[in-house]
Amino acid sequence: MTLWEDGPVSSLDPAVAARLKRDPAGLVPAVVQDAGTHAVLMVGWMDDEALHRTLTTGRGTYWSRSRQEYWVKGETSGHVQHVREVRLDCDGDTLLVVVDQEGPACHTGATTCFDADRLL
Amino acid sequence: MTLWEDGPVSSLDPAVAARLKRDPAGLVPAVVQDAGTHAVLMVGWMDDEALHRTLTTGRGTYWSRSRQEYWVKGETSGHVQHVREVRLDCDGDTLLVVVDQEGPACHTGATTCFDADRLL
Secondary structure (H helix, E strand, C coil): CCCECCECCCCCCHHHHCCCCCCCCCCEEEEEEECCCCCEEEEEEECHHHHHHHHHHCECEEEECCCCEEEECCCCCCCCEEEEEEEECCCCCCEEEEEEECCCCCCCCCCCCCCCEECC | CCCECCECCCCCCHHHHCCCCCCCCCCEEEEEEECCCCCEEEEEEECHHHHHHHHHHCECEEEECCCCEEEECCCCCCCCEEEEEEEECCCCCCEEEEEEECCCCCCCCCCCCCCCEECC
């Protein structure tokens, strides 16, 4: 049984958990899209518990691979994500999270995390 | 020196390669968005060589984690992606690929890979 930092196994709906195909670290990428502009804002990472918290609290919640902890988008910046839709892809290995984003989505202050570096 | 299946190291622009932050498998997720509808179509995975091929051929080209080989979207289905933009995110660990998609993007025949399974 996996133990999480704040309790026992994730209480993610077992029917959803059974469809998730996680990477070796137990994560899936979550593509975050703005409900209004349809801009792709950012990509975060979710394990079962981050997905459970996102679905039940309606706030975009992710697992930080660098800090190895959960983070709620906007918890420090105030740039909260109000979650409108969550979709799982055909392979079960990627999530699409459609949000109403308060303020800029990027920690740099840019509207999206993809604004600064165009390769083509 | 890494050897690729079809030759020596990837010829990806070293200035771009230096900004890429790859996962332990050498990959980054590539979010594919439709240039016209702005729908998020799919997520593929790219290593340096897949990114190089995408940038130089203008066709969405990915690394298959299950088959361990490169694949060009539409090579068998005809549902080709004409690449319009490629952007790297603020952390250097995710790509956004904006495409003109011919036909459905999903192998199931759905317009996008996120059409079938809504969790919220």
